[in-house]
Amino acid sequence: MKYIFFALTLIILTYCNNEQETSNCIDTEKIKLDQFCIEIYQPVCGCDLKTYSNTCFAQINGVIEWTSGKCEKN
Template sequence: MRKSPLILLLSSIFFLSSCEKEERLSGCIDPQRIRSGPCTFDYTPVRGCNGRTYPIACSPDLAGLKSWTAGACK
């Protein structure tokens, strides 16, 4: 019986933190910039503002991301 309040508390924290993360990401992607196109095959990983690693800078650009930095996510 005591597990119910703990589960409720943990679920609330999860949902609140996921909403905050989504708000932060909403400024990361510009839907008008999303398009398809070719990219080269050289592997120079970049980390997108959404926390994902992309194989090359062309990929987050086509995905509509507004910013990215050199290097893979850790």
């Protein structure tokens, strides 16, 4: 029983830590959904773990950090 409690606690703490990391990567002041982006597919993975079509789409959604390529599915 102790092991189950420990495992559940560890899972919850890990999830909470991930939630904090991704929530700090969006700057709400930079969200500009009315801005135009060219439809060129060069995917980037945002720090919120979402794949955007290109850097422009990441920027207008307020993402402040990203890496080249699609996000990996967990």
